[in-house]
Amino acid sequence: MTSIPLPIFGQGSQPAEEDGAELDYLTMPEEMAIYRMPQISSDLKAPELAPARAVAECLQQALLAYPEVMPVIDLTGLDSANRAFIDELLGEGEVSALGAGGLRVQESVLAGVWRSQQLEGQQVIADCLEVGVIPQALLQSAFAGAAAQVETDIVNLPEGVMNALPLLAELNAKIAEYRPGTEAHVINLSLLPQTEQDLALLEQRLGKGPVTILSRGYGNCRITATATRNVWWVRYFNSQDTLILNTLEVSDMPNVACASSEDIADSAQRLEEILKVYL
Known part of the structure; x- marks a missing residue:
């Protein structure tokens, strides 16, 4: 039988380009949280x-x-x-x-x-x-006193804002439509053309609410209640703490936080x- 050599891929496996560029790729997560039975040191029959x-x-x-x-x-x-x-x-x-x-x-x-x-x-x-x-205390406090709508005023917008205003209008429509228990509406900011000024305006207009959640699984998910009713900012990071997905979600509570x-x-x-x- 004739052996066929297989090509090797990965960082360092390919020759450098003439311009000095090298093959690079996103590092895969290295750890994942799994269930382990608790180790209890006490004599429970005491x-x-x-x-x-x-x-x-x-x-x-x-x-x-x-x-x-x-x-x-x-x-x-x-x-x-x-x-x-x-x-x-x-x-x-x-x-x-x-x-x-x-x-x-x-x-x-x-x-x-x-x-x-x-x-x-x-x-x-x-x-x-x-x-x-999810604990009731989080649901009850997340949007206590939150604004019912996002401000969409176009006067004196910072220079560089391009696509934030249509998203604010979309959020207002979805906030008005949303009812507890209905399907969440998710806006994937990672797939949309957003400038730094767009993201800053979204953050400013939505405000920051009182609840912050961290979900640690295959990487980290950081969830922040905004100061606008039922709007959550959900950011996914890999194990190298690199942002890989940035979303806004209209819901009672993002599913990633829930059992x-x-x-x-x-x-x-x-x-x-x-x-x-x-x-």
């Missing part, structure tokens, strides 16, 4: 951990009962030992968020299980667990496995 065990069992029931029952599980009264147990049990998942009034939200390693804390300075004054696609019903059903099974091992 009598002093009874409150934490009760929380774990209540959480399991909440996962099994979703979406018919969606209780909020209060953790504020737990002592340091029981809180440490809950910290190890939940871990940190892909999605985290900051909101107004010291709101801090972290998805656990169990998708669809969210931990919401209210901070006053560095002190935690409220701490709870919630099962759902699904299938995620929650899977988390119910995973928590059952964890409790069988440690309890």
Whole structure:
């Protein structure tokens, strides 16, 4: 059999061009977040951990009962030992968020299980667990006091603005049409001819809202509520922190930040496995 040599491609595999240019390409992401069973160091059968065990069992029931029952599980009264147990049990998942009034939200390693804390300075004054696609506190605070429309005034536009105004008009139309639960409207800025001045005007006119969300998966997705009702700025970055997709979205909450019903059903099974091992 005659072997056929195959060409080799990639950076450094090709001779340099006469003008000195070299083959270059976008670096592929190197890491991806995956589920790992929590490693719990405490003896969960210790009598002093009874409150934490009760929380774990209540959480399991909440996962099994979703979406018919969606209780909020209060953790504020737990002592340091029981809180440490809950910290190890939940871990940190892909999605985290900051909101107004010291709101801090972290998805656990169990998708669809969210931990919401209210901070006053560095002190935690409220701490709870919630099962759902997204915590209600984020939905309620994202556009509280937001403008109902985007300003489209064309007087005294900065030099260099070319295509921002039609997008503002499109956003106003979609904001007026949007109803909770309907399909999101996405404007892909990466595919449109936008100048730096266009993007700056969009950012200025839309304003910045109180909620910022980071979704870490295959790269990062940074989601920011604008100061205009139901308009989100969604930016996707690869693992080298290079912007690869820039979008505006009219919706209650971008899907990339949300868990699904299938995620929650899977988390119910995973928590059952964890409790069988440690309890």
